[in-house]
Amino acid sequence: MHTHNGRVPVPTLERLATYLRFLIDLDQTSTETISSAEVERQTGINAAQFRKDLSYFGEFGKPGVGYNVTDLQARIARILKIDREQRIILVGAGNLGSALVGYPGLKEHRFNLVAVFDNNYGKIGRPLWDLEILDVLKLKEVNQKLGARIAILAVPAPAAQSVADLMVHAGIHAILNFAPVLLRVPKHVFVRNVSFLQELAVLSYHLSVEIMPDTGQIGGEPHNGHEALDATHAPEGDADASIPSASAPIHSD
């Protein structure tokens, strides 16, 4: 057991979250152990990749047997530090912010959203789900008690940088940024950007390329490889809407 104290590739961390999600789903089907080959079959992620990702953090499986599902779950959760409650605060009680506060997936993964802030006095003091919207100017003061180190930034672009500054002042060390802005933060603060527009732009580009007749390169090569799964990566994020899985079976042919 040698917790490989070097830098771990970010893609590995992303996949780790995916594995965790997968294992949790798997657990429902009462599978005792699982092999990396089986993971590949079900997720499309290369088996060796799976093993290598895990190897950054020690040894998890038994040769000839595979990985104990519940144990692996626990250990990945521990690695990602989501085996215990993680406190999160959110700034920006707009549409997106509200949607995030109400998103049950957060709690399911032990992310506990403990406070919501805004600077709109029409909103401050009002309830948002089970929280009360607080004045963003009290962010530092409030977080001194809460001690959250992760924050979600869901404000319009023009306000993003100043809110980020406030967050840093309030002791935040990691920011999930939904604003289409490159934040300037001290070195010790980590930022992850989520950008719908960027994603859509990438899709838009691919779309156009696909239509171009000349190159004939995009569609897919006549390779023998098993190209069943989509090229993009395994997901983990959660969606949210009101399509009850059981009520109206959404046709599939």
Place this chain on the structure above:
Amino acid sequence: MHTHNGRVPVPTLERLATYLRFLIDLDQTSTETISSAEVERQTGINAAQFRKDLSYFGEFGKPGVGYNVTDLQARIARILKIDREQRIILVGAGNLGSALVGYPGLKEHRFNLVAVFDNNYGKIGRPLWDLEILDVLKLKEVNQKLGARIAILAVPAPAAQSVADLMVHAGIHAILNFAPVLLRVPKHVFVRNVSFLQELAVLSYHLSVEIMPDTGQIGGEPHNGHEALDATHAPEGDADASIPSASAPIHSD
């Protein structure tokens, strides 16, 4: 000028969207031309990277001078095919879906959300912003008229795959997927996944790693562990790290 009609790295496309955003912001400050070095200074993205990214699509700048800001804007927008209206449909009128429909950034970037679908009969027929929620079973029929090729999938995991099938059936070629599911789609359909939980998990991990070496104690629940704010990095103007709430409203709407 040789539009390098080969495969363009996805990271390049992602950055292209970033550059575009940056240039638009820059435009407000009436900068005529900009050099790659200046881009690096302001965005943190390596200058050579910037130049190489652009080089996939031809020649954009003048040696000794730099890049014309407005021209570069236009050309990147053209590359990403967001220089014209792009029609998008969305399935899943839940919290997230609603937030996306109401997100003004879409229209600003010429993404025109033309229809919203759900399968909840309590919702179908009701208005959502300026649209009416339609029956997801009519997706194909409706899109025959609309001709959208990009779709946003914002439904709960259990429904995701069947909705994706419907989308493909309806002529959709690109899907922005918010559900935590690996979608199986034909080769000609592109999928991009967006995952809050994954992002949070990555942040969570980094957080723990950062704190580990120094304090050795991370489990600390409600520590008022406000490790000294980076004195060296003090943002301009110490007295006011506060939000210029008058100048930049935070609340999204």
Place this chain on the structure above:
DNA sequence: GACGGATTGTAACCTTTTTCACAAACGCCT
């Protein structure tokens, strides 16, 4: 308790992406 089928962990290899480095191109100034 050795044998065989199964599966891990990882070293070696291959691919993709980023960074470096520099000739060629440009504008300005004299």
Place this chain on the structure above:
DNA sequence: AGGCGTTTGTGAAAAAGGTTACAATCCGTC
């Protein structure tokens, strides 16, 4: 016009990330 500082575009080197291949390990069986 020619020299000079600046900046691009791009091959070549480096780094990062992903895949292959296989010795080492394990469990069940005889």
